[in-house]
Amino acid sequence: MHAYRSHHCSQLRKENVGQTVRLSGWVYRKRDFGNLLFIDLRDHYGISQIVVERDSPAFALAESVRSESVIMVDGRVTSRGAEAFNENLPTGEIEVRATSIELLSEAADLPLPVFGNAEYPEEIRLRNRFLDLRREKLHANIVLRSKVIASLRRRMIDQGFTEFQTPILTASSPEGARDFLVPSRIHHGKFYALPQAPQMFKQLLMVAGFDRYFQIAPCFRDEDARADRSPGEFYQLDFEMSFVTQEDVFAAIEPVLHGVFEEFSGKKAVTPPPFPRIAYKESMLKYGSDKPDLRNPLEIADVTEVFRGGGFGVFAKAIEEGAVVRAIPAPGAGTRARSFFDGTNQWAKDEGYAGLGYINFKGGEGGGGVAKNLGPERVALLVQQMKLGPDDGVFFACGPANTVAKLAGLARTRVGQELDLIEKDTFKFCWIVDFPMFEYDEVEKKVIFSHNPFSMPQGEMEALNTMNPLDILAYQYDIVCNGIELSSGAIRNHKPEIMYKAFELAGYDRSVVDEQFSGMINAFKFGAPPHGGSAPGVDRIVMLLADEPNIREVILFPMNQKAEDLMMGAPSEVSPRQLKELGIKLVNDGPKQP
RNA sequence: GGGGUCGUAGCUCAAUUGGUUAGAGCACCGGACUGUCGAUCCGGAGGUUGCGGGUUCGAGCCCCGUCGACCUCGCCA
Numbered sequence: 246m247h248a249y250r251s252h253h254c255s256q257l258r259k260e261n262v263g264q265t266v267r268l269s270g271w272v273y274r275k276r277d278f279g280n281l282l283f284i285d286l287r288d289h290y291g292i293s294q295i296v297v298e299r300d301s302p303a304f305a306l307a308e309s310v311r312s313e314s315v316i317m318v319d320g321r322v323t324s325r326g327a328e329a330f331n332e333n334l335p336t337g338e339i340e341v342r343a344t345s346i347e348l349l350s351e352a353a354d355l356p357l358p359v360f361g362n363a364e365y366p367e368e369i370r371l372r373n374r375f376l377d378l379r380r381e382k383l384h385a386n387i388v389l390r391s392k393v394i395a396s397l398r399r400r401m402i403d404q405g406f407t408e409f410q411t412p413i414l415t416a417s418s419p420e421g422a423r424d425f426l427v428p429s430r431i432h433h434g435k436f437y438a439l440p441q442a443p444q445m446f447k448q449l450l451m452v453a454g455f456d457r458y459f460q461i462a463p464c465f466r467d468e469d470a471r472a473d474r475s476p477g478e479f480y481q482l483d484f485e486m487s488f489v490t491q492e493d494v495f496a497a498i499e500p501v502l503h504g505v506f507e508e509f510s511g512k513k514a515v516t517p518p519p520f521p522r523i524a525y526k527e528s529m530l531k532y533g534s535d536k537p538d539l540r541n542p543l544e545i546a547d548v549t550e551v552f553r554g555g556g557f558g559v560f561a562k563a564i565e566e567g568a569v570v571r572a573i574p575a576p577g578a579g580t581r582a583r584s585f586f587d588g589t590n591q592w593a594k595d596e597g598y599a600g601l602g603y604i605n606f607k608g609g610e611g612g613g614g615v616a617k618n619l620g621p622e623r624v625a626l627l628v629q630q631m632k633l634g635p636d637d638g639v640f641f642a643c644g645p646a647n648t649v650a651k652l653a654g655l656a657r658t659r660v661g662q663e664l665d666l667i668e669k670d671t672f673k674f675c676w677i678v679d680f681p682m683f684e685y686d687e688v689e690k691k692v693i694f695s696h697n698p699f700s701m702p703q704g705e706m707e708a709l710n711t712m713n714p715l716d717i718l719a720y721q722y723d724i725v726c727n728g729i730e731l732s733s734g735a736i737r738n739h740k741p742e743i744m745y746k747a748f749e750l751a752g753y754d755r756s757v758v759d760e761q762f763s764g765m766i767n768a769f770k771f772g773a774p775p776h777g778g779s780a781p782g783v784d785r786i787v788m789l790l791a792d793e794p795n796i797r798e799v800i801l802f803p804m805n806q807k808a809e810d811l812m813m814g815a816p817s818e819v820s821p822r823q824l825k826e827l828g829i830k831l832v833n834d835g836p837k838q839p
Numbered sequence: 840g841g842g843g844u845c846g847u848a849g850c851u852c853a854a855u856u857g858g859u860u861a862g863a864g865c866a867c868c869g870g871a872c873u874g875u876c877g878a879u880c881c882g883g884a885g886g887u888u889g890c891g892g893g894u895u896c897g898a899g900c901c902c903c904g905u906c907g908a909c910c911u912c913g914c915c916a
Contacts, residue, residue, distance in 0.1 A: 274876075281873040294876070312866080331876055354867060356849060361865080361877075363851060368908060421916045468915045597842090597912090697916055806909065
């Protein structure tokens, strides 16, 4: 007999009846009848029922052992008898009649119950993560994560990609997010940075001739957390390809994502390749967002012309001053109580916007102040343009284009939810393409890169030389699923002259490029293939597949919102000796005392 | 750094809206019970109502401050 177990806890079936077995695991649940008691014994694989009777030598220990203690059980497999089958358990037809039980490790009073699906405070869960991870849902999420990563690897390798590891200690980069810095012991006053992404390395791999690279890559950014954004660190399926166009990149990754979602999504439908391509500009207009949730069928329309010079004075006047009007349809909502419309307006104000106008149609007749002032002709025009039904509602947002797009997008989401229009049990993918290369920074009063400065501008050098920078598009694309941005990627700019020119338009001197991106710009001078790639977020993929609203539910040991690991006590102070070695002197007395 | 929600037993929640000794379920401890699978029944222990101040005859509840958690804006090329 093995020292700890002959079978695991989900292994025994009625074929094993009569066998002498040894099981080890945690005491999940105990049901004590005084002269007879049951233990649900749990391990990673599942649950087996242990029966102990008064006359068994194991009885005394079974009676006193606490939940979540680790025990080893010797016994004989017996059939439960038809009326005592538990159909919810794979092992539900058998039980193990214990002849002896050994306590391998005793559990103290639990700060967090393992049994049951109740919700518990984040702080307690994080502090006792090892207990939390024993719980069914979280345990399953982490196993799912592992399987998803294994599947991604297999699918990438099948597509001819090769996995490489890139450095974790690297150089700080001037663009992008805030870096995590690591002080150098050998070079006092100098710092390594943890990579925000292996961006430059993967591009250098292309220059080095490796053709198709991927990596399940850890990425580090010192930015604040969100529900879908872990503070500090996260993982990406980072990949890059040589001699490709944007469509080649899409064609390579679509089957991987579609395949992995099909494999793990249960019965949910998954957008088949090719995924819809939506231009950034169109997405901002129709969905009020660059990460549209296509499960929501509502589409926003620009109705500025309907209101221009019209009788609804507030809007007409704003339009003269450059404002636009966007309309959000609310199908079938026309007959809803006025509180629905006023409530939505109030919500918009609470969000910090000017508010939302509305028309509620009843039997084709437009109601409310907007319709009254606008007049029947223009209302008819609106109905025609938006193809509104006789009992529809419609909301209006008016203001500067950027602000209004955002408000309209939020309103689209809210109205879709309120009217229960969001399609369920489906994963809707799309590509957002044609991002602008540059944008105007209102605060700094200058042209800046709008996303990745290393993207190839569409039209290349000619566009940079001849076009208004703000009109230049980039070969830059995001992949979006159900309103969640999974990744951004680009066809890279592999030509030094175009790179210098692009940076020049953003106000950077040639020498700045040479200094700050020397590794890459230098490499590009010795024969760089055209290349591009992307990097879907692994945590977010698992989050979608596990149907979890919070990214911490798919990460083994996540940090809290303040980027602390409550279990390990990170970040922590270090010894004076460590600081001295690094040549670091703390300016104040260190962390604030509580 | 700004905004929002919350904070009562180890955990999940309640307390008739300012009124007697702050209750219940789970967990824990003790007792009863031979077929349960959220076992059941009886009993026990467990509280500085996050902390500090104020208003009041009286505060878990109202006011001010503070601390903490989460959500969010900024930020995330």
